[in-house]
Amino acid sequence: MSHQIALAFEDGITRFIECNDDQTLADAAYQARINIPFDCRDGACGTCKSFCESGDYDEGEYIDDALTEEEAAEGYILTCQTKPHTDMVVQIATTSVLAKTGASTLVGTITELERLSESTVKFAVQIEDRESLQYLPGQYMNIAPPNADWHRSYSFSSGPSEDIVTFLVKLTRGGMMSEYLTDTSRVGDTLNLTGPMGSFFLREPVNPILLLAGGTGLAPVMSILEKLTEDELLDVPVRLIYGATFDHDLVELDKLDAFRDRLPDFDYFTVVSDPESNNERKGYVTQHMTDEEHLHDGEADVYLCGPPPMVEAVRTFLNDQPNPPGSFYYEKFSSAAGTPSAPTSEVTRSEKDGFESVSVSAPGIETGEIHRAKADSESQFNARLALELGVIELVINLLDEEDFAEFRQLAERANSFIDGDRITDSAAYIAANNDYHRFLFGRAGNDAMLQSYTNLNTVAAMDEALADADFIEPGIAQEHLDIIDAIEAKDMLRVRELLVSHNHHAISTMHKAIETS
Numbered sequence: 001m002s003h004q005i006a007l008a009f010e011d012g013i014t015r016f017i018e019c020n021d022d023q024t025l026a027d028a029a030y031q032a033r034i035n036i037p038f039d040c041r042d043g044a045c046g047t048c049k050s051f052c053e054s055g056d057y058d059e060g061e062y063i064d065d066a067l068t069e070e071e072a073a074e075g076y077i078l079t080c081q082t083k084p085h086t087d088m089v090v091q092i093a094t095t096s097v098l099a100k101t102g103a104s105t106l107v108g109t110i111t112e113l114e115r116l117s118e119s120t121v122k123f124a125v126q127i128e129d130r131e132s133l134q135y136l137p138g139q140y141m142n143i144a145p146p147n148a149d150w151h152r153s154y155s156f157s158s159g160p161s162e163d164i165v166t167f168l169v170k171l172t173r174g175g176m177m178s179e180y181l182t183d184t185s186r187v188g189d190t191l192n193l194t195g196p197m198g199s200f201f202l203r204e205p206v207n208p209i210l211l212l213a214g215g216t217g218l219a220p221v222m223s224i225l226e227k228l229t230e231d232e233l234l235d236v237p238v239r240l241i242y243g244a245t246f247d248h249d250l251v252e253l254d255k256l257d258a259f260r261d262r263l264p265d266f267d268y269f270t271v272v273s274d275p276e277s278n279n280e281r282k283g284y285v286t287q288h289m290t291d292e293e294h295l296h297d298g299e300a301d302v303y304l305c306g307p308p309p310m311v312e313a314v315r316t317f318l319n320d321q322p323n324p325p326g327s328f329y330y331e332k333f334s335s336a337a338g339t340p341s342a343p344t345s346e347v348t349r350s351e352k353d354g355f356e357s358v359s360v361s362a363p364g365i366e367t368g369e370i371h372r373a374k375a376d377s378e379s380q381f382n383a384r385l386a387l388e389l390g391v392i393e394l395v396i397n398l399l400d401e402e403d404f405a406e407f408r409q410l411a412e413r414a415n416s417f418i419d420g421d422r423i424t425d426s427a428a429y430i431a432a433n434n435d436y437h438r439f440l441f442g443r444a445g446n447d448a449m450l451q452s453y454t455n456l457n458t459v460a461a462m463d464e465a466l467a468d469a470d471f472i473e474p475g476i477a478q479e480h481l482d483i484i485d486a487i488e489a490k491d492m493l494r495v496r497e498l499l500v501s502h503n504h505h506a507i508s509t510m511h512k513a514i515e516t517s
Contacts, residue, residue: 001020001021001431002018002019002020002021002431002434002435003018003019003020003021003055003084003085003086003087003088004016004017004018004019004087004088004454005017005018005019005025005028005029005055005084005087005088005089005090006087006088006089006090007029007034007036007090007092008053008089008090008091008092009092009094009095009096010092010093010094010095015032015034015096015445015447016447016450016451016454017029017031017032017034017442018032018435018438018442019083019084021083021084021085022083023083024060024079024080024081024082024083025050025077025079025080025082025083025084025088025090026038026041026048026079026080029079032442033443035098036048036050036079036092036094037092037093037094038079038080040080041080042080043060043061043062043063043066043067043078043080043081044062044063044065044066045066046065046066046067046078048078048079048080049066049067049071049076049077049078049093050076050077050078050079050090050091050092050093051074051075051076051077051090051091052075052076052077052082052088052089052090052091053075053088053089053090053091054087054088054089055084055085055086055087055088055089055090056084056085056086056088057077057082057083057084057085057086057088058082058083058084058085059072059077059078059081059082060078060080060081060082060083061081062078062081066078077090079092104132104194104195105192105193105194106127106128106129106132106133106192106193106194107127107128107190107191107192107193108125108126108127108128108165108190108191108193109125109126109128109188109189109190109191110123110124110125110185110186110187110188110189110190110191111124111125111126111164111187112124112164112166112187113181113185113186113187115182116168116251116252117248117249117250117251118171118248119170119171119215119246119248119249120168120169120170120171120215120216120249120251121168121169121171121178121181121182122157122166122167122168122169122251122252123166123167123169123181123185124158124164124165124166125164125165125166125167125191125193126163126164127165127193130163131397133165133196134160134196134393134394134395134396134397134398135156135160135195135196135394136160136196136201136202136390136393136394137156137159137160137201137202137220137223137224137226137227138155138156138198138200138201138202138220138223138224138303138305138329138331139155139156139195139196139197139198139200139201139220140153140154140155140156140195140196140197140198140200140220140331140365141153141154141156141167141193141194141195141196141197142193142194142195142197143167143177143191143192143193143194144191144192144194145180145184145185145189145190145191145192146190146191146192148176148192150176151192151194152169152176152177152364153197153333153362153363153364153365154167154168154169154219155167155168155198155200155217155219155220155223155305155331156196156219156220156223157218157219157220157222157223157252158222158223158226159223159226159227159229159230160223160226160227160393161227161230162226167219168216168218168219168222168251168252169181169216170215170216196394196446197362197446197448198331198360198365198367198448199329199358199360199367199368199369199446199448199449199451199452200220200303200305200329200330200331200367200368201224201329201390202224202227202228202303202390203301203327203329203383203386203387203389203390204385204386204389204390204496205228205231205234205236205238205301206236206382206386207236207296207299207300207301207326207327208236208237208238208239208296208299208300208301209228209236209237209238209239209300209301209303210239210240210241210289210294210295210300210301210302210303210325211224211225211238211239211240211241211268211303211304212240212241212243212285212302212303212304212305212306212310212314213240213241213242213243213304213305213306214243214244214285214304214305214306214307214310215243215244215245215249215306215307217304217305217306217307217310217331217333218242218251218252218305219305220305220331221240221242221303221305222252222255224303225238225240225256225259225263225266228263229259229262229263233496234263234264235264236265237265237266238263238265238266239266239267239268239293239294240256240266240267240268240269241268241269241270241271241285241288241289241294242256242268242269242270242271243270243271243272243273243284243285243306243310244270244271244272244273245272245273245274246272246274246277247272247274247277247278247279249272250270250272250279253270256268269281269288271283271284271285271287271288284310284313285310285314286313286314286317289317291321291323295318295321295323295325297323298321298323298324298325298326298372299325299326300325301325301326301327301329302314302318302325302327302328302329303329303330304328304329304330304331305330305331305332305333306332306333307332307333307334308332308333308334310332311330311331311332314330315328315330315370319353319355324355324372325372326371326372326379327369327370327371327372327383328369328370328371329368329369330367330368330369330370331365331366331367331368332365332366333364333365333366334364334365354372355370355371355372356370356371356455356457357369357370357371358451358452358455360447360448360451367448369452369455371383378507378510380456380457380458380461381458381503381506381507381510382503383456384437384453384456384458384503385499385500385503387441387449387452387453387456388437388440388499389495389496389499390449391440391441391444391446391449391453392440392487392492392495393492394444394446394449395440395443395444396487396490396492397490398443399443399487399488403443404484404487404488406439407436407439407440407484408481408484410432410435410436410439411436411480411481411484413432413435413436414429414432414433414435414436414477414480415477415480415481416432417429417432418472418476418477420474421471421472421473421474422470422471422472423466423469423470423471423472424470426466426467426468426469426470427463427467429466429472430459430462430463430466433462434458434459436480437453437458438450438453438454441453461510462510465510465513465514466509466510466513469509469512469513469516471509471512471513471516472509473505473506473508473509475501475502475505476502476505476506476509479498479501479502479505480502482498483495483498483499483502486498
């Protein structure tokens with residue numbers, strides 16, 4: 001059985017790894033390419049001594065010189081000996097940088113500064129090593145001027161394939177970034193950008209899409225729309241409701257108009273809450289949302305970026321609908337400051353009133369997703385498909401020969417339990433198949449995406465449906481390998497084709513197992 005281990009480093013960075021119950025924490029961290037301290041591996045030196053905040057475990061064998069009886073009673077462990085019985089949270093006595101798992105920081109040059117309105121500034125940045133920056137539409141970066149002891153989090157407003165990246169900033173009186181952009185910054189200045197971060201990103205567009213933006217929450221929505229224009233297979237309606245407090249807060253309307261021609265089925269309108277507004281629609285976005293045009297009887301995927309009150313209002317509104325959307329993705333932002341010592345993220349998961357949710361909080365920003373809990377496994381596999389397509393785009397240019405060798409070993413391991421159209425060992429196959437599918441999420445080094453994958457119930461659904469089953473769609477084994485070949489060839493069209501086929505075969509296998517049982 002596999003357990004999730006949160007490794008909390010001294011600099012506030014938290015990384016998540018999977019560890020089998022027959023595997024030590026140190027070995028699992030090494031497999032995930034996180035270099036936590038250890039030396040002897042025999043429980044003799046104490047180099048890997050850490051503190052377990054929560055979770056149950058087998059403490060293994062060690063000598064008193066490495067870990068005293070009093071320390072063990074207090075919750076200290078040796079990661080080279082400890083094997084988990086449950087999920088764990090472990091404090092690691094080093095920084096994420098020394099463990100070689102810190103977020104990457106890039107240097108960029110400001111190429112454009114534009115005051116879009118009295119409340120909004122747009123700036124463009126040319127990244128020195130642009131090829132090393134792979135991000136998904138909707139994600140954000142932590143941005144700081146050189147030598148600053150603070151940063152602010154801003155979502156990309158540009159598409160992932162654009163050479164120059166852009167951001168939108170709401171000007172706040174007394175705000176450090178606001179003052180920098182309006183009083184100090186000049187074209188040619190350099191910035192430090194750390195990331196990408198966040199779990200708010202475009203999933204595979206298989207359902208109608210409703211985009212909701214509040215103020216400069218338009219930025220990630222613009223990035224999503226740019227990405228959708230590159231999708232030659234896009235065949236779902238896309239709608240946007242863009243809300244603002246005042247008329248002057250509405251920006252980039254010419255670009256939104258252009259998307260009507262660039263996308264096959266796109267439309268949008270704006271809503272302004274100021275009662276003195278001259279806008280055609282006044283009030284809040286929820287007052288202008290219709291089921292037929294926007295929610296599609298609960299079948300739409302909803303994406304929202306805006307201030308916390310807007311996010312909470314929309315969440316309540318959607319939950320109160322007769323058929324709430326199956327998937328609601330959100331990002332809410334505030335003016336909270338970020339400093340180098342601030343924690344990178346805090347992850348929470350919950351199930352309540354028929355909904356499953358996961359959120360990732362950082363100073364000034366929170367990203368999350370809420371899914372309507374369904375009994376059928378098909379929704380879980382479709383969600384996995386969307387996540388996998390996203391993470392592949394994130395890592396496709398980062399994988400090396402060692403990665404592909406390890407990836408193929410995981411595929412061969414899963415396939416070793418398949419003989420034609422038969423599963424020879426159901427439990428072993430499910431575990432190995434999970435290792436194969438989660439590999440890229442661990443490789444991406446993105447906590448939010450790994451949490452999103454872990455939050456799915458595919459493994460539990462397979463455990464229940466396949467416990468006594470021996471049939472499997474015969475194409476699955478070859479697809480495990482073909483997917484890797486397509487990723488290595490950087491052929492995203494082929495990757496998508498294979499993943500869709502693989503997902504179809506997985507669902508078919510589940511349905512046949514359920515029918516047989």
